[in-house]
Amino acid sequence: MKNEDWTELFDGTRALPRDVRDRLLKSAHLVTAKEGKSIFSPDHIPDKLLFLINGVIRVSQTSENGREIVLYRVEAGQSCVLTTACILAEEAYNAEGVAETDIKAISLPRSEFDRLVAEMPAFRKFVFSAYSRRLIDLLRVVDDVAFGHIDVRLAERLIALCGGGNDIAVTHQKLAVELGTAREVISRQLVEFQKRGWLELSRGKITLNDKASLRKLSNN
Amino acid sequence: MKNEDWTELFDGTRALPRDVRDRLLKSAHLVTAKEGKSIFSPDHIPDKLLFLINGVIRVSQTSENGREIVLYRVEAGQSCVLTTACILAEEAYNAEGVAETDIKAISLPRSEFDRLVAEMPAFRKFVFSAYSRRLIDLLRVVDDVAFGHIDVRLAERLIALCGGGNDIAVTHQKLAVELGTAREVISRQLVEFQKRGWLELSRGKITLNDKASLRKLSNN
DNA sequence: TAAACTTGGTGACAAAGTTACAGAAAGAAA
DNA sequence: TTTCTTTCTGTAACTTTGTCACCAAGTTTA
Structure with missing residues (x-):
């Protein structure tokens, strides 16, 4: 992909006014990772919000005795909210996100994220939507595993x-x-x-x- | 409880300026429910945010074949975010919240909720905190059930x-x-x-x- | 080529879930 | 009170799932 306007690619940013999008194009930056690379883990919690442009992140959880379960996948056009969620909560958890393919993503600094949530209803809706999506994904996992x-x-x-x-x-x-x-x-x-x-x-x-x-x- | 200032009881509202809290005291209202009453369910999703003053809400999920599992409990001082999450996501889910004791709660209209999230960093932090708390609760449930x-x-x-x-x-x-x-x-x-x-x-x-x-x- | 590692196959056993009852305790109705 | 009904608990037999131990075949590395 050329250095295009990535704000066009996400529900949460497409609807924003032009000046805000231009601001974003400056404050956020592109990150890439090779397949197999750990994107976040209990040891390494990034303080940025990731918007996935290309590829898939597989989020899984590993138990004490080494067994593992896939919780959900973050696909292109979605954001990876688990990390932002877990910055706040200080409890221990053991979920990890791994690049399932080579990935390309936008990394948005926390300050900018906060500002957007505050100022832009469309962005706010996108974020809450992402949270609920994951909550429901997890409800599904619980249902599957338990029953x-x-x-x-x-x-x-x-x-x-x-x-x-x-x-x-x-x-x-x-x-x-x-x-x-x-x-x-x-x-x-x-x-x-x-x-x-x-x-x-x-x-x-x-x-x-x-x-x-x-x-x-x-x-x- | 007398008709006191409930905004004193929650992390998300205690830190707000006096005028905002006064506004809240007007726009929100007290609700009560008897033990055993269903607070939310797939059939009945309230469009308000609940702040629990007294009592406990037990959130559980029921499978197709009738088996059930407790996901987590909402305690006094916490808010019940699953409902707000699920208003946005249009996917099916089958979690239900039931009053485990007689409960007393503040019901905040969605419009006011939106406004607070936009305007008040302290409130925003409280809400995101509540989300992450529940996400982590669910991670724990998955871990327990699976392993x-x-x-x-x-x-x-x-x-x-x-x-x-x-x-x-x-x-x-x-x-x-x-x-x-x-x-x-x-x-x-x-x-x-x-x-x-x-x-x-x-x-x-x-x-x-x-x-x-x-x-x-x-x-x- | 040999050694090390990965993947898959298998049998025996343990843990958990299912099915089908039976009987005891508590509460309601006669 | 006595009887009836419902709720709660106990139990045995069986199925499904998880665990352990080990082996064999394929693949990669030394």
């Missing part, structure tokens, strides 16, 4: 990850992290799906043969 | 619920809802604790005999 069945959740996730195509490049361990369970549980379930002819397994790759059945199991 | 062991979680909850004393007036079913599990699982675990001499069971009541052991199991 969901592993076969349904796995089918759901496979459909979500294939993205139009039929192949998914993913290890059983990665899928286990998606759902917050153990690798063996995923392997078992995948073999079961394979027996039903719904998919083919190979090292590091899953080929979906019968998306309809998977979709049916996952109720979408 | 926690039921004996540890139950011990923890028993210690939290006894509140200084030794008796807890609660049914096994209620405890199951606290942890998002089944009644039978709780019964089984309570019998185990009883065998170890940590507590006594009777209908609708649990008497803790050895809080130290429970506390040790729950790692606090």
